[in-house]
Amino acid sequence: MQRWQIRPGNTTPLGLESAPSETPGPGEVRIRVRAASLNFRDLLALRGTYPMASNRPIVPLSDGAGEVVKTGSDVSRVAEGDRVTATTISNWIDGAFDPASARQSIGFSVDGWLAEEIVLPETALVKLPDAISYEAGATLACAGVTAWNAIVERAHIGPGDHVLALGTGGVSMFAVQIAKLVGASVLVTSSSDAKIERARALGADGGVNYVTHPDWGERVRELTGGAGVDLVIENAGTLQQSLKAARHGGTIAVIGMLALLSTAGAPRPAPGGGGDLMDVFRSGATVTPIVMGNRRMLTRLVDAYATRGIAPVIDRTFRFSDAPAAYAALASAGHIGKIVVTV
Amino acid sequence: MQRWQIRPGNTTPLGLESAPSETPGPGEVRIRVRAASLNFRDLLALRGTYPMASNRPIVPLSDGAGEVVKTGSDVSRVAEGDRVTATTISNWIDGAFDPASARQSIGFSVDGWLAEEIVLPETALVKLPDAISYEAGATLACAGVTAWNAIVERAHIGPGDHVLALGTGGVSMFAVQIAKLVGASVLVTSSSDAKIERARALGADGGVNYVTHPDWGERVRELTGGAGVDLVIENAGTLQQSLKAARHGGTIAVIGMLALLSTAGAPRPAPGGGGDLMDVFRSGATVTPIVMGNRRMLTRLVDAYATRGIAPVIDRTFRFSDAPAAYAALASAGHIGKIVVTV
Amino acid sequence: MQRWQIRPGNTTPLGLESAPSETPGPGEVRIRVRAASLNFRDLLALRGTYPMASNRPIVPLSDGAGEVVKTGSDVSRVAEGDRVTATTISNWIDGAFDPASARQSIGFSVDGWLAEEIVLPETALVKLPDAISYEAGATLACAGVTAWNAIVERAHIGPGDHVLALGTGGVSMFAVQIAKLVGASVLVTSSSDAKIERARALGADGGVNYVTHPDWGERVRELTGGAGVDLVIENAGTLQQSLKAARHGGTIAVIGMLALLSTAGAPRPAPGGGGDLMDVFRSGATVTPIVMGNRRMLTRLVDAYATRGIAPVIDRTFRFSDAPAAYAALASAGHIGKIVVTV
Amino acid sequence: MQRWQIRPGNTTPLGLESAPSETPGPGEVRIRVRAASLNFRDLLALRGTYPMASNRPIVPLSDGAGEVVKTGSDVSRVAEGDRVTATTISNWIDGAFDPASARQSIGFSVDGWLAEEIVLPETALVKLPDAISYEAGATLACAGVTAWNAIVERAHIGPGDHVLALGTGGVSMFAVQIAKLVGASVLVTSSSDAKIERARALGADGGVNYVTHPDWGERVRELTGGAGVDLVIENAGTLQQSLKAARHGGTIAVIGMLALLSTAGAPRPAPGGGGDLMDVFRSGATVTPIVMGNRRMLTRLVDAYATRGIAPVIDRTFRFSDAPAAYAALASAGHIGKIVVTV
Secondary structure: OEEEEEOOOOOOOEEEEEOOOOOOOOOEEEEEEEEEEEOHHHHHHHHOOOOOOOOOOEOOOOEEEEEEEEEOOOOOOOOOOOEEEEOOEOOOOOOOOOHHHHHHEEOOOEOOOOEOEEEEEHHHEEEOOOOOOHHHHOOHHHHHHHHHHHHHHHOOOOOOOEEEEEOOOHHHHHHHHHHHHOOOEEEEEEOOHHHHHHHHHOOOOEEEEOOOOOOHHHHHHHHOOOOOEEEEEEOOOOHHHHHHHEEEEEEEEEEHHHHHHHHOOOOOOOOOOOOEOOHHHHHOOEEEEEOOOOHHHHHHHHHHHHHHOOOOOEEEEEEHHHHHHHHHHHHHOOOOOEEEEEO | OEEEEEOOOOOOOEEEEEOOOOOOOOOEEEEEEEEEEEOHHHHHHHHOOOOOOOOOOEOOOOEEEEEEEEEOOOOOOOOOOOEEEEOOEOOOOOOOOOHHHHHHEEOOOEOOOOEOEEEEEHHHEEEOOOOOOHHHHOOHHHHHHHHHHHHHHHOOOOOOOEEEEEOOOHHHHHHHHHHHHOOOEEEEEEOOHHHHHHHHHOOOOEEEEOOOOOOHHHHHHHHOOOOOEEEEEEOOOOHHHHHHHEEEEEEEEEEHHHHHHHHOOOOOOOOOOOOEOOHHHHHOOEEEEEOOOOHHHHHHHHHHHHHHOOOOOEEEEEEHHHHHHHHHHHHHOOOOOEEEEEO | OEEEEEOOOOOOOEEEEEOOOOOOOOOEEEEEEEEEEEOHHHHHHHHOOOOOOOOOOEOOOOEEEEEEEEEOOOOOOOOOOOEEEEOOEOOOOOOOOOHHHHHHEEOOOEOOOOEOEEEEEHHHEEEOOOOOOHHHHOOHHHHHHHHHHHHHHHOOOOOOOEEEEEOOOHHHHHHHHHHHHOOOEEEEEEOOHHHHHHHHHOOOOEEEEOOOOOOHHHHHHHHOOOOOEEEEEEOOOOHHHHHHHEEEEEEEEEEHHHHHHHHOOOOOOOOOOOOEOOHHHHHOOEEEEEOOOOHHHHHHHHHHHHHHOOOOOEEEEEEHHHHHHHHHHHHHOOOOOEEEEEO | OEEEEEOOOOOOOEEEEEOOOOOOOOOEEEEEEEEEEEOHHHHHHHHOOOOOOOOOOEOOOOEEEEEEEEEOOOOOOOOOOOEEEEOOEOOOOOOOOOHHHHHHEEOOOEOOOOEOEEEEEHHHEEEOOOOOOHHHHOOHHHHHHHHHHHHHHHOOOOOOOEEEEEOOOHHHHHHHHHHHHOOOEEEEEEOOHHHHHHHHHOOOOEEEEOOOOOOHHHHHHHHOOOOOEEEEEEOOOOHHHHHHHEEEEEEEEEEHHHHHHHHOOOOOOOOOOOOEOOHHHHHOOEEEEEOOOOHHHHHHHHHHHHHHOOOOOEEEEEEHHHHHHHHHHHHHOOOOOEEEEEO
């Protein structure tokens, strides 16, 4: 089988190679990969700037979907022929994030989905109903679950509430779809009026251009009638403005690595970044970090998209042989929603 | 102004009379009533079988809407001309139900909405946006908030979850609408296939006829693929079947007086009623009582219906002078949704 | 190594035999068992009346403690020489109970602790600090975690709250200790004034003799000044009385198999048993089942007992060769707290 | 009756005067004040730097206790002769803080406790059991409830958990007592080894001198075995260090005005102050503001201290006529716990 590897220190860090099929051990299954998707942290891993990146060659990508083709002994949750995806940290089934579990981070500490085959423990798997295509199923585990965790599990957003998503990338477009699913209103920010228009066409109730409105937190507050939003999906490192946008008693869900990056020399602007921690008290909002989510959340998300008939927003799809072009598309930041590789 | 009174012990318990306008005291307002709605417990109060009914003459109905026409001193939350409704227990603002607060139960321990005017403390009031008509606003405080409390606040129902509402009365039709608002699937039960069809037309995903399926709990479980529902809105006194319908870890929200009545000689059937408390452990579901809800919940519900553009299901509307006919319509149990009196 | 087995269908169901040491596989460890403890369901398993009992020979007991003597490959959480106990369901790490996980129930679906050695997946293990003896550590996983789950995790009992534990067995005496740890008051019930006195000496604030007070729920309510308790640890199948004892808004935590048994022909009395499900609404209490707990809870419990310097209540300790006598002692129901076997 | 007033703009801002007794209106009671206590924000109000201070003369102090001497009409919760204290915001009964309720802030927007008599709405009152002296009861409403809210209601701290309180003032010493009540370990910080020793004598498990350990967050983490604390009571404006002290998944409860003040020119040092909001994600802790608490919390706190037999830490008690000296003692920051005025 063919697989892409990130090879730390190589001048061309992404390399394609042949490898023998792996035999699944007890409790493991081998999956014929059909699709995978990229997240922003995959770009950092390629560049060697991701804090938890492997220092040995590794098959990248935490998100994918495929068909079970071989089961090891003691496998009971899935059978050959099942269509599946997997949670991003393969032993995180339920409950709170345990930093120790990061040793099982697919695509970062163990081989990921950018290959024709992947072997995973059955505990990581979630079955895909027919209503979810492989391409769609490949986008959910990281970006989709992150938005679900923030909106549904942490902030208990409901009908009549207001959500703000920053930018129009993968997490933000999931936030738009999930906020609408739970009956909330949702705004986006962008540097581009055209992207805001596309986001509206995809379900957002409105948006604020942070270039033309540098004090965009205030503008968001105005758009909610002065009260502020119930939840900010903060994946841009702009907490000072986010705190202005949030209502007293609201939540700022800080989405990991994008936020870190923005303050650590990220290529994209962070207007309203920084902020003093005392702003937390002034705003009355709670600031809480979100580290993706567990298998139970992924299962709920799959159920929700299947029963409500929703398709994730996919900007572009690349062939397996064009994987480097998929990374380049992500780096150019021109996309709305997810970038997918079909295998 | 004209008002209807329930007069305990009278052969004609509902009587119309004239009364002088009341002057609002400090923190109070006078409201010109525009609409009121009936709940099942109002029928019990009329019959003298409601446990908490007043034993002196009282203006009935806990639910209504109107226009503020006069404000007392120290009023800051509303102004003359505001369109308002009120929470059913006028001093229950937020947090858990306090049995002591029942002393402020509108229509039961203090005069209610079946009158041309009502004087209420401003703390009870919630403003109605233009998107909510007086008739719609008059249906929310008891039945709407009960369904909201169970689905949104207690059980945190979300996309992909399954809800079961028993019957097609006021609480059940709110449960259908709110379950759909939060992205869930929802089933109803009924003794009538025609009512199930009407409920489907109003948003339900399906239904079970409990006459043709006496073991309807099992049938509901089948319709959810064998897992069972996440929440039962139990307002029929049929916990044995409800526990069969619920999934392990699910919730049975027991809605007060209807359930009590069913086992205490209610006019309508309670198939699957009774049940042994040990069934709770066998089912793995939690059984929790719901006592309407507070002003914060009513405010959220009003916001949700206004921003999502939803109209409560109103079966019939009666004129103020025909109030006795409204009670008779409720007693006949032929309705779907709410029965409203316009004033 | 020597091990006891329950052999379904045998006239002497508990048999001792020699078996070779098992080699731990990937992610597994072998433990030299030092102590184990019995729970009521172990008695049912011996009698063949436990619903989930194995129908093949199995080493019983879900609770034990010992020393890691050999680690398989890919083991990172523990090392040889570590003192450990294990969660009762070896793959339940965090979050809600998943009925599917019962396939990994130690002592019931996989071999348990009544042996000189046990092989377990490292994911199940919790390290024991020096402050926790092997005997103490062997009592925590089932009875201790059940009480912890009900008091700390589910009902959030705190200072000034009131807890009621039924009887003076293992779960109840943990309930007494944990209720005191969190600053609450705690009452017990018993058929014996002498046991109530012993329970007081071990920390209970008082007790009610259910033989001399058949309507003991009312008596408990009186002892709390009329308000009722915040939490009942209901492990006796007496929900009718428990609902009388609970306050409006309180919690009845139904502890599984003991409760089931009481109504299904248990040897001990169930005064106030049965009860109608409508009592739930009348009481205003929530009835919720508790199925032991996960590894995170066991870890918290171990930390709590170690840092607060508390020793579980152990009634009697038996030698490994006297295991049948330990079962007999449990069956005689004369104990207070736990019965332990040292290995 | 005699009362002290803060008179904005006066050269001697605190003045004593005689005033006639006030007649309680409907739902109100008059209380003979027996004790009152000072909080840090009272000092700011005196100095005119408290953001929400009244700009007209006002009787200060939000915390006090006394005896009901006269009841207005429609009063049912208390009777003449009852010993009572009151919640700091008189209409905040239960649920989340509503900024609009600040209009009823005792001692800031309505007259407070530094007088021989106070008239309050009965809704604000909590009865004091005999076990709570007037002096003790006068310390609970602001500082005690703030610590309770953070530890019990928000962070659900339990046995085996670790709490960090900053400094040894009123909130911190309540945090020490409440943390111990719920079975947790608790550390304090101070600039004085002597104060740390006194805090240990009063229940703290240890402390860190932030002068000799400028990087005290790391030192706290070491003292918890490297994991970090579950909760920081952050009332010093030192979030950068607090985030170092907290564990992944822990909570930083930001206590309002003290924190604000520290960064805005406070007299006391703020080592480790400021901090970048991105530190939140790096730490994995949640930062949440705490605004005192509601009447339900005060009721629970009173119950807890009464049933557990705990006395709040009172540093010094001043006579009514020496109220200015009480303010001076608070300003000198030499105290441990609370400063009380007896009336």
